[in-house]
Amino acid sequence: MEIKQAVIETDHLSYCFRGGEKVLDDINLSVPAGSIYGFLGPNGAGKTTTLRLLLGLLRCENPGIRLFGHQLHTSRIEIMRRTGSLIEQPSLYLHLTGQENLEVFRRAYDCPKSRAEKVLSITGLSNAAHKKVKAYSLGMKQRLSIAVALLHDPELLIMDEPTNGLDPNGIIEIRELIRDLSQNQGKTVLVSSHLLTEVEKLATHVGIIHQGRLLFQGTLAGLQNLQRQQSLLEIEVDKLTRAEQILSTHFQVLPKHGFAVQVVCPDADQAALINYMLVSGGVRVSRLGVAGNDLEKLFLQIISA
Ligand SMILES: Nc1ncnc2c1ncn2[C@@H]1O[C@H](COP(=O)(O)OP(=O)(O)O)[C@@H](O)[C@H]1O
Ligand SMILES: [Mg+2]
Structure with a gap:
Protein backbone atom coordinates (compact mmCIF):
# COMPACT_ATOMS: atom_id res chain seq x y z
CA MET A 1 0.00 0.00 0.00
CA LEU A 220 -14.34 7.55 1.97
CA ALA A 221 -14.41 3.90 0.95
CA GLY A 222 -13.71 2.94 4.56
CA LEU A 223 -16.63 5.03 5.74
CA GLN A 224 -18.94 3.54 3.14
CA ASN A 225 -17.83 0.08 4.16
CA LEU A 226 -18.74 0.85 7.74
CA GLN A 227 -22.13 2.15 6.64
CA ARG A 228 -22.77 -1.07 4.73
CA GLN A 229 -21.87 -3.20 7.72
CA GLN A 230 -24.37 -1.43 9.89
CA SER A 231 -27.59 -0.72 8.08
CA LEU A 232 -30.27 1.12 9.87
CA LEU A 233 -33.76 -0.15 9.18
CA GLU A 234 -36.77 2.05 9.69
CA ILE A 235 -40.08 0.31 10.29
CA GLU A 236 -43.45 2.03 10.49
CA VAL A 237 -45.88 0.15 12.71
CA ASP A 238 -49.23 0.61 14.44
CA LYS A 239 -48.00 -0.39 17.92
CA LEU A 240 -44.68 1.26 18.61
CA THR A 241 -43.99 0.02 22.15
CA ARG A 242 -44.98 -3.57 21.32
CA ALA A 243 -42.74 -3.50 18.24
CA GLU A 244 -39.80 -2.29 20.32
CA GLN A 245 -40.41 -5.06 22.85
CA ILE A 246 -40.40 -7.73 20.16
CA LEU A 247 -37.36 -6.49 18.28
CA SER A 248 -35.16 -5.64 21.24
CA THR A 249 -34.76 -9.37 22.00
CA HIS A 250 -32.73 -9.80 18.79
CA PHE A 251 -31.67 -6.34 17.66
CA GLN A 252 -30.40 -3.03 18.90
CA VAL A 253 -33.39 -0.70 18.84
CA LEU A 254 -32.69 3.03 18.75
CA PRO A 255 -34.62 5.60 20.80
CA LYS A 256 -38.12 6.53 19.58
CA HIS A 257 -38.35 8.38 16.32
CA GLY A 258 -41.87 9.52 15.31
CA PHE A 259 -44.09 6.65 14.17
CA ALA A 260 -41.20 4.40 13.23
CA VAL A 261 -38.92 1.97 15.02
CA GLN A 262 -35.27 2.14 14.06
CA VAL A 263 -33.20 -0.97 14.31
CA VAL A 264 -29.47 -1.45 13.81
CA CYS A 265 -29.11 -4.42 11.58
CA PRO A 266 -25.81 -5.99 10.55
CA ASP A 267 -27.39 -7.27 7.38
CA ALA A 268 -30.26 -5.64 5.49
CA ASP A 269 -31.38 -9.14 4.43
CA GLN A 270 -32.78 -9.58 7.90
CA ALA A 271 -35.70 -7.35 6.94
CA ALA A 272 -37.80 -10.45 6.19
CA LEU A 273 -37.12 -11.85 9.66
CA ILE A 274 -38.00 -8.54 11.28
CA ASN A 275 -41.25 -8.36 9.34
CA TYR A 276 -42.12 -11.93 10.35
CA MET A 277 -41.34 -11.29 14.03
CA LEU A 278 -43.57 -8.24 14.10
CA VAL A 279 -46.50 -9.67 12.19
CA SER A 280 -46.57 -12.86 14.23
CA GLY A 281 -46.46 -10.71 17.37
CA GLY A 282 -49.62 -8.91 16.27
CA VAL A 283 -47.99 -5.71 15.01
CA ARG A 284 -49.01 -4.30 11.61
CA VAL A 285 -46.11 -3.13 9.46
CA SER A 286 -46.98 -0.34 7.05
CA ARG A 287 -43.47 0.39 5.80
CA LEU A 288 -40.04 -1.16 6.18
CA GLY A 289 -36.93 0.22 4.58
CA VAL A 290 -33.31 1.24 4.98
CA ALA A 291 -33.23 4.57 6.79
CA GLY A 292 -32.11 7.62 4.80
CA ASN A 293 -28.54 8.69 4.72
CA ASP A 294 -27.93 11.65 6.95
CA LEU A 295 -25.37 12.65 9.49
CA GLU A 296 -27.48 11.96 12.55
CA LYS A 297 -28.01 8.37 11.41
CA LEU A 298 -24.36 7.96 10.55
CA PHE A 299 -23.42 8.95 14.12
CA LEU A 300 -25.76 6.31 15.51
CA GLN A 301 -24.19 3.76 13.20
CA ILE A 302 -20.63 4.70 14.14
CA ILE A 303 -21.38 4.78 17.85
CA SER A 304 -23.08 1.38 17.73
CA ALA A 305 -20.47 -0.22 15.44
N1 LIG B 1 -15.02 32.44 20.62
C1 LIG B 1 -15.64 31.48 21.31
N2 LIG B 1 -15.76 31.53 22.65
C2 LIG B 1 -16.37 30.55 23.34
N3 LIG B 1 -16.91 29.45 22.78
C3 LIG B 1 -16.84 29.34 21.44
C4 LIG B 1 -16.19 30.33 20.63
N4 LIG B 1 -16.28 29.94 19.33
C5 LIG B 1 -16.92 28.75 19.33
N5 LIG B 1 -17.26 28.38 20.58
C6 LIG B 1 -17.94 27.14 20.97
O1 LIG B 1 -17.13 26.05 20.57
C7 LIG B 1 -17.90 24.99 20.08
C8 LIG B 1 -17.44 24.61 18.69
O2 LIG B 1 -17.72 25.68 17.82
P1 LIG B 1 -17.23 25.70 16.31
O3 LIG B 1 -15.81 25.29 16.24
O4 LIG B 1 -17.60 27.03 15.76
O5 LIG B 1 -18.13 24.54 15.67
P2 LIG B 1 -18.53 24.28 14.13
O6 LIG B 1 -17.63 25.10 13.28
O7 LIG B 1 -18.34 22.80 13.96
O8 LIG B 1 -19.96 24.67 14.01
C9 LIG B 1 -19.35 25.43 20.14
O9 LIG B 1 -19.92 24.92 21.31
C10 LIG B 1 -19.23 26.93 20.23
O10 LIG B 1 -20.33 27.47 20.93
MG1 LIG C 1 -18.14 26.48 11.84
Whole structure:
Protein backbone atom coordinates (compact mmCIF):
# COMPACT_ATOMS: atom_id res chain seq x y z
CA MET A 1 0.00 0.00 0.00
CA GLU A 2 1.19 3.47 -0.85
CA ILE A 3 2.00 5.47 2.26
CA LYS A 4 1.40 9.15 1.73
CA GLN A 5 2.94 11.72 3.97
CA ALA A 6 0.45 13.63 6.07
CA VAL A 7 0.32 17.32 5.19
CA ILE A 8 -1.56 18.12 8.40
CA GLU A 9 -1.21 16.25 11.66
CA THR A 10 -2.43 16.98 15.14
CA ASP A 11 -1.32 15.02 18.14
CA HIS A 12 -3.93 14.72 20.91
CA LEU A 13 -5.20 18.22 20.24
CA SER A 14 -7.56 19.58 22.89
CA TYR A 15 -8.81 23.11 23.27
CA CYS A 16 -11.05 25.22 25.45
CA PHE A 17 -11.95 28.85 25.13
CA ARG A 18 -11.07 30.93 28.15
CA GLY A 19 -13.07 29.78 31.14
CA GLY A 20 -15.15 27.46 29.02
CA GLU A 21 -15.54 23.74 28.66
CA LYS A 22 -13.44 21.57 26.39
CA VAL A 23 -14.45 22.30 22.81
CA LEU A 24 -11.94 19.89 21.25
CA ASP A 25 -10.98 16.67 22.94
CA ASP A 26 -8.01 14.57 21.88
CA ILE A 27 -8.16 15.17 18.13
CA ASN A 28 -5.61 13.24 16.06
CA LEU A 29 -6.08 14.62 12.59
CA SER A 30 -4.13 13.21 9.67
CA VAL A 31 -4.66 14.78 6.25
CA PRO A 32 -2.74 12.87 3.54
CA ALA A 33 -0.91 14.71 0.77
CA GLY A 34 -3.05 15.00 -2.35
CA SER A 35 -6.29 14.22 -0.56
CA ILE A 36 -9.58 16.04 -0.48
CA TYR A 37 -10.24 15.68 3.21
CA GLY A 38 -13.87 16.26 4.17
CA PHE A 39 -14.09 17.45 7.77
CA LEU A 40 -17.63 16.59 8.66
CA GLY A 41 -19.71 17.45 11.71
CA PRO A 42 -22.92 19.16 12.81
CA ASN A 43 -23.03 22.81 13.85
CA GLY A 44 -21.11 23.40 17.05
CA ALA A 45 -19.03 20.21 16.68
CA GLY A 46 -15.71 22.08 16.64
CA LYS A 47 -14.85 22.32 12.92
CA THR A 48 -14.15 26.05 12.76
CA THR A 49 -12.19 25.95 16.02
CA THR A 50 -10.01 23.14 14.64
CA LEU A 51 -9.37 24.95 11.36
CA ARG A 52 -8.56 28.20 13.17
CA LEU A 53 -6.07 26.34 15.34
CA LEU A 54 -4.44 24.79 12.27
CA LEU A 55 -4.00 28.24 10.79
CA GLY A 56 -2.61 29.69 14.00
CA LEU A 57 -5.59 32.03 14.34
CA LEU A 58 -6.25 30.86 17.88
CA ARG A 59 -3.58 30.80 20.51
CA CYS A 60 -2.51 27.29 21.37
CA GLU A 61 0.65 25.97 22.96
CA ASN A 62 0.16 22.43 21.67
CA PRO A 63 3.43 21.43 19.95
CA GLY A 64 1.60 18.61 18.19
CA ILE A 65 0.10 20.72 15.39
CA ARG A 66 2.26 20.00 12.36
CA LEU A 67 1.84 21.13 8.77
CA PHE A 68 4.21 19.82 6.10
CA GLY A 69 6.07 18.11 8.93
CA HIS A 70 6.85 21.43 10.65
CA GLN A 71 5.54 22.51 14.02
CA LEU A 72 3.08 25.34 13.67
CA HIS A 73 4.41 27.45 16.50
CA THR A 74 8.01 27.34 15.29
CA SER A 75 7.53 27.52 11.50
CA ARG A 76 4.51 29.75 11.09
CA ILE A 77 5.78 31.86 8.17
CA GLU A 78 7.06 28.87 6.18
CA ILE A 79 3.69 27.17 6.72
CA MET A 80 1.69 30.27 5.73
CA ARG A 81 3.65 30.50 2.48
CA ARG A 82 2.47 27.03 1.57
CA THR A 83 -1.13 27.34 2.79
CA GLY A 84 -4.17 29.15 1.45
CA SER A 85 -7.36 29.51 3.45
CA LEU A 86 -10.92 30.64 3.43
CA ILE A 87 -12.32 30.71 6.95
CA GLU A 88 -14.36 33.79 7.64
CA GLN A 89 -16.51 35.77 5.26
CA PRO A 90 -14.06 37.01 2.63
CA SER A 91 -13.19 40.69 2.63
CA LEU A 92 -13.67 41.73 -0.96
CA TYR A 93 -13.91 45.25 -2.37
CA LEU A 94 -17.46 45.37 -3.71
CA HIS A 95 -16.91 48.60 -5.69
CA LEU A 96 -13.95 47.10 -7.57
CA THR A 97 -14.00 44.49 -10.33
CA GLY A 98 -12.84 40.92 -9.76
CA GLN A 99 -9.58 41.64 -11.51
CA GLU A 100 -9.00 44.84 -9.50
CA ASN A 101 -9.63 42.91 -6.27
CA LEU A 102 -7.04 40.36 -7.25
CA GLU A 103 -4.61 43.11 -8.22
CA VAL A 104 -4.80 44.57 -4.70
CA PHE A 105 -4.01 41.23 -3.07
CA ARG A 106 -1.45 40.29 -5.73
CA ARG A 107 0.57 43.41 -4.96
CA ALA A 108 0.19 42.94 -1.22
CA TYR A 109 1.42 39.35 -1.50
CA ASP A 110 4.01 40.24 -4.13
CA CYS A 111 2.93 37.58 -6.62
CA PRO A 112 3.73 37.70 -10.37
CA LYS A 113 1.19 39.46 -12.57
CA SER A 114 0.48 36.33 -14.60
CA ARG A 115 -0.77 34.62 -11.46
CA ALA A 116 -3.88 36.84 -11.26
CA GLU A 117 -5.01 35.72 -14.73
CA LYS A 118 -4.22 32.15 -13.85
CA VAL A 119 -6.36 32.12 -10.68
CA LEU A 120 -9.22 33.85 -12.51
CA SER A 121 -9.09 31.08 -15.06
CA ILE A 122 -8.86 28.30 -12.43
CA THR A 123 -11.91 29.67 -10.62
CA GLY A 124 -13.89 30.16 -13.85
CA LEU A 125 -14.07 33.93 -13.47
CA SER A 126 -12.14 35.08 -16.54
CA ASN A 127 -15.31 36.26 -18.26
CA ALA A 128 -16.49 38.14 -15.17
CA ALA A 129 -13.09 39.68 -14.43
CA HIS A 130 -14.18 43.19 -15.46
CA LYS A 131 -17.51 43.15 -13.67
CA LYS A 132 -17.88 44.93 -10.33
CA VAL A 133 -17.95 42.44 -7.46
CA LYS A 134 -21.18 43.94 -6.10
CA ALA A 135 -22.85 42.51 -9.22
CA TYR A 136 -21.42 39.03 -8.55
CA SER A 137 -23.62 36.21 -7.26
CA LEU A 138 -22.72 34.78 -3.86
CA GLY A 139 -21.14 31.78 -5.59
CA MET A 140 -18.97 34.07 -7.74
CA LYS A 141 -17.86 36.02 -4.67
CA GLN A 142 -16.95 32.76 -3.02
CA ARG A 143 -14.95 31.69 -6.08
CA LEU A 144 -13.19 35.06 -6.13
CA SER A 145 -12.26 34.55 -2.48
CA ILE A 146 -10.82 31.16 -3.41
CA ALA A 147 -8.92 32.89 -6.24
CA VAL A 148 -7.41 35.26 -3.67
CA ALA A 149 -6.46 32.29 -1.47
CA LEU A 150 -4.73 30.68 -4.45
CA LEU A 151 -2.68 33.74 -5.49
CA HIS A 152 0.54 32.61 -3.80
CA ASP A 153 0.10 29.13 -5.28
CA PRO A 154 -0.19 27.26 -1.97
CA GLU A 155 0.14 23.48 -1.81
CA LEU A 156 -2.62 23.25 0.77
CA LEU A 157 -6.00 24.91 0.81
CA ILE A 158 -8.10 24.99 3.99
CA MET A 159 -11.75 25.98 3.60
CA ASP A 160 -14.48 26.27 6.22
CA GLU A 161 -17.91 25.36 4.82
CA PRO A 162 -17.32 27.09 1.46
CA THR A 163 -20.74 26.13 0.09
CA ASN A 164 -22.77 27.57 2.98
CA GLY A 165 -25.54 29.82 1.72
CA LEU A 166 -25.01 28.98 -1.95
CA ASP A 167 -27.77 27.88 -4.32
CA PRO A 168 -27.56 24.38 -5.86
CA ASN A 169 -25.67 25.66 -8.90
CA GLY A 170 -23.19 27.55 -6.77
CA ILE A 171 -22.63 24.42 -4.69
CA ILE A 172 -21.90 22.35 -7.81
CA GLU A 173 -19.46 24.99 -9.10
CA ILE A 174 -17.50 25.03 -5.84
CA ARG A 175 -17.46 21.22 -5.77
CA GLU A 176 -16.10 21.08 -9.32
CA LEU A 177 -13.55 23.74 -8.50
CA ILE A 178 -12.29 21.78 -5.48
CA ARG A 179 -12.08 18.63 -7.60
CA ASP A 180 -10.07 20.51 -10.25
CA LEU A 181 -7.74 21.97 -7.59
CA SER A 182 -7.03 18.47 -6.38
CA GLN A 183 -6.78 16.62 -9.67
CA ASN A 184 -5.25 19.20 -11.99
CA GLN A 185 -3.51 21.69 -9.72
CA GLY A 186 -2.07 19.13 -7.31
CA LYS A 187 -3.44 20.80 -4.18
CA THR A 188 -4.26 19.08 -0.92
CA VAL A 189 -7.65 20.34 0.23
CA LEU A 190 -9.13 20.31 3.72
CA VAL A 191 -12.77 21.33 3.55
CA SER A 192 -15.34 21.32 6.33
CA SER A 193 -19.04 20.69 5.96
CA HIS A 194 -22.08 19.79 8.03
CA LEU A 195 -23.61 17.86 5.13
CA LEU A 196 -22.82 14.18 4.73
CA THR A 197 -24.09 14.14 1.14
CA GLU A 198 -21.71 16.96 0.17
CA VAL A 199 -18.70 15.18 1.66
CA GLU A 200 -19.66 11.89 0.03
CA LYS A 201 -19.73 13.53 -3.40
CA LEU A 202 -16.33 15.09 -3.09
CA ALA A 203 -13.96 13.76 -0.47
CA THR A 204 -11.30 11.08 -0.79
CA HIS A 205 -10.80 11.06 3.00
CA VAL A 206 -13.19 11.86 5.80
CA GLY A 207 -12.88 12.96 9.41
CA ILE A 208 -16.06 13.02 11.45
CA ILE A 209 -16.20 15.30 14.46
CA HIS A 210 -18.97 15.27 17.04
CA GLN A 211 -18.96 17.26 20.28
CA GLY A 212 -15.26 17.96 19.91
CA ARG A 213 -14.22 14.36 19.40
CA LEU A 214 -13.09 12.68 16.20
CA LEU A 215 -15.43 9.72 15.81
CA PHE A 216 -14.09 8.44 12.51
CA GLN A 217 -11.12 9.09 10.26
CA GLY A 218 -10.27 7.22 7.12
CA THR A 219 -10.90 6.93 3.42
CA LEU A 220 -14.34 7.55 1.97
CA ALA A 221 -14.41 3.90 0.95
CA GLY A 222 -13.71 2.94 4.56
CA LEU A 223 -16.63 5.03 5.74
CA GLN A 224 -18.94 3.54 3.14
CA ASN A 225 -17.83 0.08 4.16
CA LEU A 226 -18.74 0.85 7.74
CA GLN A 227 -22.13 2.15 6.64
CA ARG A 228 -22.77 -1.07 4.73
CA GLN A 229 -21.87 -3.20 7.72
CA GLN A 230 -24.37 -1.43 9.89
CA SER A 231 -27.59 -0.72 8.08
CA LEU A 232 -30.27 1.12 9.87
CA LEU A 233 -33.76 -0.15 9.18
CA GLU A 234 -36.77 2.05 9.69
CA ILE A 235 -40.08 0.31 10.29
CA GLU A 236 -43.45 2.03 10.49
CA VAL A 237 -45.88 0.15 12.71
CA ASP A 238 -49.23 0.61 14.44
CA LYS A 239 -48.00 -0.39 17.92
CA LEU A 240 -44.68 1.26 18.61
CA THR A 241 -43.99 0.02 22.15
CA ARG A 242 -44.98 -3.57 21.32
CA ALA A 243 -42.74 -3.50 18.24
CA GLU A 244 -39.80 -2.29 20.32
CA GLN A 245 -40.41 -5.06 22.85
CA ILE A 246 -40.40 -7.73 20.16
CA LEU A 247 -37.36 -6.49 18.28
CA SER A 248 -35.16 -5.64 21.24
CA THR A 249 -34.76 -9.37 22.00
CA HIS A 250 -32.73 -9.80 18.79
CA PHE A 251 -31.67 -6.34 17.66
CA GLN A 252 -30.40 -3.03 18.90
CA VAL A 253 -33.39 -0.70 18.84
CA LEU A 254 -32.69 3.03 18.75
CA PRO A 255 -34.62 5.60 20.80
CA LYS A 256 -38.12 6.53 19.58
CA HIS A 257 -38.35 8.38 16.32
CA GLY A 258 -41.87 9.52 15.31
CA PHE A 259 -44.09 6.65 14.17
CA ALA A 260 -41.20 4.40 13.23
CA VAL A 261 -38.92 1.97 15.02
CA GLN A 262 -35.27 2.14 14.06
CA VAL A 263 -33.20 -0.97 14.31
CA VAL A 264 -29.47 -1.45 13.81
CA CYS A 265 -29.11 -4.42 11.58
CA PRO A 266 -25.81 -5.99 10.55
CA ASP A 267 -27.39 -7.27 7.38
CA ALA A 268 -30.26 -5.64 5.49
CA ASP A 269 -31.38 -9.14 4.43
CA GLN A 270 -32.78 -9.58 7.90
CA ALA A 271 -35.70 -7.35 6.94
CA ALA A 272 -37.80 -10.45 6.19
CA LEU A 273 -37.12 -11.85 9.66
CA ILE A 274 -38.00 -8.54 11.28
CA ASN A 275 -41.25 -8.36 9.34
CA TYR A 276 -42.12 -11.93 10.35
CA MET A 277 -41.34 -11.29 14.03
CA LEU A 278 -43.57 -8.24 14.10
CA VAL A 279 -46.50 -9.67 12.19
CA SER A 280 -46.57 -12.86 14.23
CA GLY A 281 -46.46 -10.71 17.37
CA GLY A 282 -49.62 -8.91 16.27
CA VAL A 283 -47.99 -5.71 15.01
CA ARG A 284 -49.01 -4.30 11.61
CA VAL A 285 -46.11 -3.13 9.46
CA SER A 286 -46.98 -0.34 7.05
CA ARG A 287 -43.47 0.39 5.80
CA LEU A 288 -40.04 -1.16 6.18
CA GLY A 289 -36.93 0.22 4.58
CA VAL A 290 -33.31 1.24 4.98
CA ALA A 291 -33.23 4.57 6.79
CA GLY A 292 -32.11 7.62 4.80
CA ASN A 293 -28.54 8.69 4.72
CA ASP A 294 -27.93 11.65 6.95
CA LEU A 295 -25.37 12.65 9.49
CA GLU A 296 -27.48 11.96 12.55
CA LYS A 297 -28.01 8.37 11.41
CA LEU A 298 -24.36 7.96 10.55
CA PHE A 299 -23.42 8.95 14.12
CA LEU A 300 -25.76 6.31 15.51
CA GLN A 301 -24.19 3.76 13.20
CA ILE A 302 -20.63 4.70 14.14
CA ILE A 303 -21.38 4.78 17.85
CA SER A 304 -23.08 1.38 17.73
CA ALA A 305 -20.47 -0.22 15.44
N1 LIG B 1 -15.02 32.44 20.62
C1 LIG B 1 -15.64 31.48 21.31
N2 LIG B 1 -15.76 31.53 22.65
C2 LIG B 1 -16.37 30.55 23.34
N3 LIG B 1 -16.91 29.45 22.78
C3 LIG B 1 -16.84 29.34 21.44
C4 LIG B 1 -16.19 30.33 20.63
N4 LIG B 1 -16.28 29.94 19.33
C5 LIG B 1 -16.92 28.75 19.33
N5 LIG B 1 -17.26 28.38 20.58
C6 LIG B 1 -17.94 27.14 20.97
O1 LIG B 1 -17.13 26.05 20.57
C7 LIG B 1 -17.90 24.99 20.08
C8 LIG B 1 -17.44 24.61 18.69
O2 LIG B 1 -17.72 25.68 17.82
P1 LIG B 1 -17.23 25.70 16.31
O3 LIG B 1 -15.81 25.29 16.24
O4 LIG B 1 -17.60 27.03 15.76
O5 LIG B 1 -18.13 24.54 15.67
P2 LIG B 1 -18.53 24.28 14.13
O6 LIG B 1 -17.63 25.10 13.28
O7 LIG B 1 -18.34 22.80 13.96
O8 LIG B 1 -19.96 24.67 14.01
C9 LIG B 1 -19.35 25.43 20.14
O9 LIG B 1 -19.92 24.92 21.31
C10 LIG B 1 -19.23 26.93 20.23
O10 LIG B 1 -20.33 27.47 20.93
MG1 LIG C 1 -18.14 26.48 11.84
